[in-house]
Amino acid sequence: MTGKTILVMGGAHVDRRGRIAGETTPGASNPGGWFVEAGGGAFNAARNLARLGHAVRLVSPRGGDADGNIVAAAAAAAGIEDTPFTFLDRATPSYTAIIERDGNLVIALADMDLYRLFSPRRLQQRAMREAVAAAGLILTDANLPAETLAAMAKAAAAAGVPIAGIAISPAKVVRFEQTLSALAFLFMNEAEARTLTGATPENPADWPKALRAAGLAAGVVTRGGRGVIAFDATGAVLVTPPEIPALGDVTGAGDSLASGFISAWLAGRDFGEALRHGVAAAAITVRSPLAVAEEMSQAALAAALSLVPQAEWMA
Numbered sequence: 135m136t137g138k139t140i141l142v143m144g145g146a147h148v149d150r151r152g153r154i155a156g157e158t159t160p161g162a163s164n165p166g167g168w169f170v171e172a173g174g175g176a177f178n179a180a181r182n183l184a185r186l187g188h189a190v191r192l193v194s195p196r197g198g199d200a201d202g203n204i205v206a207a208a209a210a211a212a213g214i215e216d217t218p219f220t221f222l223d224r225a226t227p228s229y230t231a232i233i234e235r236d237g238n239l240v241i242a243l244a245d246m247d248l249y250r251l252f253s254p255r256r257l258q259q260r261a262m263r264e265a266v267a268a269a270g271l272i273l274t275d276a277n278l279p280a281e282t283l284a285a286m287a288k289a290a291a292a293a294g295v296p297i298a299g300i301a302i303s304p305a306k307v308v309r310f311e312q313t314l315s316a317l318a319f320l321f322m323n324e325a326e327a328r329t330l331t332g333a334t335p336e337n338p339a340d341w342p343k344a345l346r347a348a349g350l351a352a353g354v355v356t357r358g359g360r361g362v363i364a365f366d367a368t369g370a371v372l373v374t375p376p377e378i379p380a381l382g383d384v385t386g387a388g389d390s391l392a393s394g395f396i397s398a399w400l401a402g403r404d405f406g407e408a409l410r411h412g413v414a415a416a417a418i419t420v421r422s423p424l425a426v427a428e429e430m431s432q433a434a435l436a437a438a439l440s441l442v443p444q445a446e447w448m449a
Contacts, residue, residue, distance in 0.1 A: 138270025144176025145277035147227035172208035182393035198222030254285035287316035386425030406445030
């Protein structure tokens with residue numbers, strides 16, 4: 135796929151996921167097993183975008199440790215141009231999660247202290263200014279400090295480059311609050327949307343109104359296995375995800391939805407089709423035990439897209 139490089143600046147760390155083998159028993163020892171892989175919202179999306187044929191450059195803080203090597207190897211395997219800020223005396227960030235047998239999250243712990251060192255001053259470096267100016271789109275996530283996200287949005291606007299964000303979690307999405315009006319899109323789930331708006335609409339059609347009132351011009355709200363909502367200045371659409379008979383792991387599903395949406399949007403597809411592509415990419419991911427499905431490709435996306443219903447325009 136041709137086009138300018140997608141510049142990804144955000145979370146790229148190590149995911150450790152413990153999967154419970156039987157029925158979950160809170161407050162007790164549960165038999166299961168551990169799985170370790172590279173992760174991070176921005177990095178998951180970056181690898182999916184690279185596998186969909188886009189040129190991708192990654193910029194993210196990293197420690198000089200074995201976990202940093204895991205991230206570097208994953209970036210190389212995906213064909214990403216990897217240009218980290220490396221701190222040899224620090225630990226690479228990590229995310230540790232407990233997953234139920236059916237693939238749903240029980241609880242997680244995020245050790246993300248190193249991301250604080252991705253300060254706005256980093257964006258003032260000549261190499262970073264040139265990278266922003268040369269990008270076709272910037273993708274970031276709420277793992278970075280709020281002031282860095284604001285500086286990134288300002289730099290993107292000055293360069294005339296669209297910027298999109300991934301919310302990451304209800305606790306972190308607030309870092310986008312001062313940047314919402316500058317985003318081309320923000321990808322979030324209902325819990326994150328609720329944090330931004332303070333609203334809990336009974337009718338899903340009311341999410342766009344609530345998010346616009348919070349200052350967001352365009353975004354995507356996932357709702358588990360229910361319809362996914364996307365909106366921009368032209369209106370709002372809903373796409374119902376297809377049934378997934380064998381759920382692998384929901385980790386990374388939202389990140390892959392963002393990558394499928396962005397890939398289609400950059401290719402000039404209309405708003406509803408972009409959302410369908412995002413839902414198809416998420417369907418590929420949730421069938422996989424990995425946060426980034428190895429089979430992700432344009433061909434796999436086309437096959438998955440055939441199972442996704444047409445977008446419904448919402449009043």
